[in-house]
Amino acid sequence: MQRCGFCHMLSGVLRRAMCVGSRRGSSESYYRELGDQDTLKIEDKSSDLSDDAEEETNSEVQTDSMEERDPEHYQMKMKAKSGRFLTMHKRRRKRLITRCLYNNQALLDDLMLGQVQCILNQSVEWRFNAFTLETVSGGRCLPVLCVHLFQMYGLLGHFQLDPTKAWKLFSLIEEGYHSSNPYHNSIHAADVTQAMHCFLQQKRIRDHLTPLEIMASLLAAIAHDMDHPGVNQPFLIATSNHLAALYKNTSVLENHHWRSAMSCLVESGILDHLPPVPGLRETLEDQISSLILATDITRQQEYLTHFKNHLDMDTLDMTKKEHRHLVLQIALKCADISNPCRPWEISRKWSLKVCEEFFRQGDYERRLNLPVTALCDRHTTSIPKIQTGFFKFVVTPLIREWHRFLHNDLSSQMLYNLLYNQNRWETLMNEEANEETKTEISDADMVDDDLDTDNESRRSGSQRLLLPPRRGSLNPVKAKNPFKDQLRRFSVPLNVFQDVRFRHRERSRAASLADARARRHASAGSSQPSLHSQLSVRGHCSHSQEPDRTLNSEKLLPDSTIASITTPAQAVRLNTVLNEGGNLNKLVRQKTFPPVESSSRTSDDDDFLSRFRPDFLRPMPSTSKTEPKYRYLVVGDGKKTESEDTSDTSLEVSEPRHKVKESSEAKSSRRDTSTGSQLRDNLTWVPLELDSDPLLQRRRKSMPTDVLPLPPREKKIREVPTVVPQFLRRTFSGKEAWSKRRGSAPSPVAASELRGLAALGSLRHSVNGGRRKPSLTYTCQQWIAKAAYGVQERTLQQFPRRSSLPVEVMTGISSH
Numbered sequence: 122m123q124r125c126g127f128c129h130m131l132s133g134v135l136r137r138a139m140c141v142g143s144r145r146g147s148s149e150s151y152y153r154e155l156g157d158q159d160t161l162k163i164e165d166k167s168s169d170l171s172d173d174a175e176e177e178t179n180s181e182v183q184t185d186s187m188e189e190r191d192p193e194h195y196q197m198k199m200k201a202k203s204g205r206f207l208t209m210h211k212r213r214r215k216r217l218i219t220r221c222l223y224n225n226q227a228l229l230d231d232l233m234l235g236q237v238q239c240i241l242n243q244s245v246e247w248r249f250n251a252f253t254l255e256t257v258s259g260g261r262c263l264p265v266l267c268v269h270l271f272q273m274y275g276l277l278g279h280f281q282l283d284p285t286k287a288w289k290l291f292s293l294i295e296e297g298y299h300s301s302n303p304y305h306n307s308i309h310a311a312d313v314t315q316a317m318h319c320f321l322q323q324k325r326i327r328d329h330l331t332p333l334e335i336m337a338s339l340l341a342a343i344a345h346d347m348d349h350p351g352v353n354q355p356f357l358i359a360t361s362n363h364l365a366a367l368y369k370n371t372s373v374l375e376n377h378h379w380r381s382a383m384s385c386l387v388e389s390g391i392l393d394h395l396p397p398v399p400g401l402r403e404t405l406e407d408q409i410s411s412l413i414l415a416t417d418i419t420r421q422q423e424y425l426t427h428f429k430n431h432l433d434m435d436t437l438d439m440t441k442k443e444h445r446h447l448v449l450q451i452a453l454k455c456a457d458i459s460n461p462c463r464p465w466e467i468s469r470k471w472s473l474k475v476c477e478e479f480f481r482q483g484d485y486e487r488r489l490n491l492p493v494t495a496l497c498d499r500h501t502t503s504i505p506k507i508q509t510g511f512f513k514f515v516v517t518p519l520i521r522e523w524h525r526f527l528h529n530d531l532s533s534q535m536l537y538n539l540l541y542n543q544n545r546w547e548t549l550m551n552e553e554a555n556e557e558t559k560t561e562i563s564d565a566d567m568v569d570d571d572l573d574t575d576n577e578s579r580r581s582g583s584q585r586l587l588l589p590p591r592r593g594s595l596n597p598v599k600a601k602n603p604f605k606d607q608l609r610r611f612s613v614p615l616n617v618f619q620d621v622r623f624r625h626r627e628r629s630r631a632a633s634l635a636d637a638r639a640r641r642h643a644s645a646g647s648s649q650p651s652l653h654s655q656l657s658v659r660g661h662c663s664h665s666q667e668p669d670r671t672l673n674s675e676k677l678l679p680d681s682t683i684a685s686i687t688t689p690a691q692a693v694r695l696n697t698v699l700n701e702g703g704n705l706n707k708l709v710r711q712k713t714f715p716p717v718e719s720s721s722r723t724s725d726d727d728d729f730l731s732r733f734r735p736d737f738l739r740p741m742p743s744t745s746k747t748e749p750k751y752r753y754l755v756v757g758d759g760k761k762t763e764s765e766d767t768s769d770t771s772l773e774v775s776e777p778r779h780k781v782k783e784s785s786e787a788k789s790s791r792r793d794t795s796t797g798s799q800l801r802d803n804l805t806w807v808p809l810e811l812d813s814d815p816l817l818q819r820r821r822k823s824m825p826t827d828v829l830p831l832p833p834r835e836k837k838i839r840e841v842p843t844v845v846p847q848f849l850r851r852t853f854s855g856k857e858a859w860s861k862r863r864g865s866a867p868s869p870v871a872a873s874e875l876r877g878l879a880a881l882g883s884l885r886h887s888v889n890g891g892r893r894k895p896s897l898t899y900t901c902q903q904w905i906a907k908a909a910y911g912v913q914e915r916t917l918q919q920f921p922r923r924s925s926l927p928v929e930v931m932t933g934i935s936s937h
C-alpha cells in the first residue's frame with residue numbers, strides 16, 4: 122500500500138500515542154508487525170497494514186536474488202527478521218542495537234521477541250501454553266496473540282481494520298480483565314482464544330466460515346470473561362450486586378462480559394471503517410453477544426442437548442448460517458472449559474488456579490458470614506475432588522459430543538488428555554481419601570483421650586447424650602502426638618466441637634493434614650510438590666491469619682470494577698451506554714449487607730440457614746397451573762418486557778432463549794465513541810456506612826417478620842434492607858435527587874434484593890456441620906447445582922416458605 126510521507130509520520134505518532142496510553146507503560150509496550158502462517162486465511166489482501174509490512178513485501182521481492190548473490194548475508198538478514206516485533210519508544214532504539222547484533226538476538230533482546238515468535242508459531246497446536254506466552258511477551262499475551270491471529274486470518278485486510286485501532290481494542294480488552302484473579306484473567310482469555318483458533322482451523326468448520334464469523338468467534342473468545350470479578354453469579358446475587366439486579370439474576374456475568382466487549386469495540390473505534398455493507402456491524406455485534414451468552418456454564422445442558430439432537434439425526438448442515446452459529450457456540454463452550462483437555466502440566470496449572478479462585482470466594486463468603494458455597498469451601502472439599510467431578514460431569518459430556526462432531530486428531534487428542542488427566546485427579550483423590558481415613562482413625566483415638574480427661578461440666582446435655590463418657594481403662598494413654606492439638610476429630614459428632622477448644626482444632630485441621638501430606642511427600646522423595654499442601658496450607662494460613670475486621674462485600678471483591686457504580690451520575694452514564702431505559706436505581710450499586718463482623722457461625726445460624734434453601738437452577742413452583750414457570754427478560758426498543766415460557770423446565774432442552782436484543786437507537790447510542798471510556802470510568806468504589814433507618818420500620822410493616830421467633834442470625838439478615846434506603850439517600854444526596862428517585866423507583870425493597878436475602882439463607886451447604894460425604898451425581902447440571910449450591914435432589918417445595926418474603930421470591934417471578 123502506498124503511503125505519503127505525512128501518512129507515514131501520522132501513523133508513527135498514533136502508534137506512539139497508543140503505547141503511551143497503555144496500562145503497562147511504554148517500557149513494556151510493543152507492537153507486532155506482520156506474520157504469515159500457512160493456515161486458514163482470508164484471501165482479500167487489498168489493504169495492507171503498515172509501512173513495515175510494505176518494507177517486508179518489497180524486500181521479499183528481492184530475496185531470491187539476494188540469496189543467490191550473498192547467501193551468508195541473506196541468512197543473517199533472515200535471522201534478524203525472525204523476531205518481527207517493533208518496540209516503541211526507548212525500545213525502538215534498543216531494537217536497533219539488537220538488530221546489529223542479530224546473531225545473538227534472542228539473548229540480547231530484553232523482550233525476547235524470538236521466543237514470542239516461536240510460541241506464536243505454535244498457536245495452532247493443542248499443546249500451546251498460554252502461560253509461556255504470557256512470560257515471554259512480558260505480560261501481554263492477549264494482545265500479542267490477538268494481533269497475530271487477526272493478521273494471520275487476514276481480518277485486518279478484509280475488513281479494512283486499522284491495525285493501531287486493533288491493537289488498542291485488544292489492549293482495552295486486556296485491561297478489562299483483572300490480573301488479580303487467579304483464573305479469570307487475560308491469560309485465560311488467551312488460552313480460550315487459542316483453543317477457539319484451533320477449532321476454527323478444523324476442516325469441518327474452516328471450509329464453511331465467513332470472515333465475519335471468524336472475526337465474531339475470535340472477538341467473542343477474547344472478551345468472553347471481560348471484567349470478571351472473580352466470584353460467581355450466586356455470589357453477586359447473594360450480595361445483591363447491582364449487576365444481578367440489572368440482568369435479573371440471569372446470565373449476569375455473561376451479559377456483563379459482552380456489554381463490556383461492546384464498549385471496547387466502540388471505544389477503540391475499530392469498526393469505524395468497516396466496509397459499508399448494510400447490517401454488517403449489527404450482525405457482528407449480535408454474533409458476539411450470542412456467542413458470549415452461550416458460555417454460561419449453567420445453561421450447558423440446553424446447548425448440549427440441542428447439539429446432540431443434531432448429531433443423532435445427522436442434520437447439521439454447515440452451509441446453513443444457524444447451524445454454523447450453533448457449532449461456533451459449542452466450539453466456544455468447549456474452548457472455555459478446554460483446560461482439562463490440555464496436556465497434564467498445563468491442565469494441572471489451570472486446575473490449581475481455578476480452585477484458588479473458588480477458594481478465595483469461599484473465604485470471602487466466610488468472612489461475610491455468608492453460607493459458604495460447597496465448591497468454594499477449602500475446608501470441606503479438595504482440588505482433586507473438584508476436578509474429578511468437573512471433568513466427569515461437565516467436561517466429558519461436552520467433549521464427547523465435540524469429538525463426535527469433529528472426529529479427527531484434535532478431538533481425539535483432547536479426549537485422550539481429558540481421560541488421562543481425570544485419571545490422575547482420581548488417583549490423587551483416592552490417596553487423599555486414604556489419608557483422611559488414616560487421620561480419622563488416629564483422631565478417634567485421640568479424641569477418646571481428650572474426652573476422658575475433659576471436664577464434664579463443660580459439655581452440654583446433648584453432647585453427653587451423643588458421646589457418652591468412656592472408661593479410662595479402655596483408652597490407654599498414648600505417647601504425645603505432635604498433631605494432637607491441631608486435628609479436628611472427624612469421628613466425633615460435630616456438635617462436640619461447639620466447645621471452643623475443638624473449634625480451634627477444626628480450623629486447624631486443613632493445615633495439619635496438609636503438613637502431614639507434605640511430610641509424607643517429602644519423605645517419599647516425591648519430585649512433584651504436593652498440591653494438597655500447596656493449597657490447603659496457603660488457604661488455611663490466609664484465613665486464620667486474617668485479622669478480624671469489619672467487612673462488607675465491596676471490600677471483599679477482588680478488584681474495583683464496573684460493578685462499582687456508586688453515584689447517580691455514573692449510573693446515568695452507564696444507562697446511556699446500555700440504553701435500557703428508565704429505572705436508574707437499578708444501576709446504582711445497592712448495598713444489602715450490613716458491615717458484617719467477622720464472627721463464627723453459631724448453631725442457631727446453622728439451624729436457620731439449613732431451613733431455607735431455594736434452588737436457583739430448578740424450576741420454581743408456579744402459583745397457579747397456568748402460570749408460566751419461567752420468564753425471560755427481553756429488552757427491546759428501550760422497553761423491558763417479559764416473555765413467558767410455559768415449556769417444560771426440566772433439563773430437557775429448548776432452543777437457547779435468552780437473547781438480549783437492542784433497538785437500533787440503543788445501538789447507535791452505544792456507538793458514541795465516548796461511551797466505552799464512560800463505562801470504564803466507573804471503576805471506583807465508595808465505602809458505605811450503614812446505620813439503621815426509620816424507613817425500615819415503614820417497609821417492614823408490610824412484611825410479617827415477627828410471626829416467627831427469630832434466631833439472632835435471621836434477625837440480622839432481615840435488617841439488611843434498611844441499608845438500601847440509607848445508602849440511596851446518601852448517594853442521591855440532594856433532596857431533589859432523592860425525591861426524584863423515590864418517585865420513579867419501585868418500593869424500597871426490590872424483588873432482586875429479596876432474592877439476595879433468600880440466597881443468603883439458602884446457600885448453606887453444610888447441613889451436617891461441614892462433614893460432607895459426597896453422594897453420586899449424574900449429570901452436568903446436577904453436578905453444578907450440587908457443587909455451587911449444595912443442592913441435590915431436594916426441591917423447593919420441601920422447604921418451608923418464609924413468611925417474611927413475598928411470593929415473588931418463592932416463584933422466581935419478578936415483581937417489576
Ligand SMILES: Nc1ncnc2c1ncn2[C@@H]1O[C@@H]2COP(=O)(O)O[C@H]2[C@H]1O
Nearest residue numbers: 346418457458460461471472475508511
Ligand atoms: N478445571 C476446572 N475445574 C473446575 N471448574 C472449572 C475448571 N475450568 C473451568 N471451570 C469452570 O467452568 C466455567 C466456565 O466458564 P467461566 O470461564 O466463566 O468459569 C469457569 C469455571 O467456573
Ligand SMILES: [Zn+2]
Nearest residue numbers: 313345346457
Ligand atoms: Zn471463561
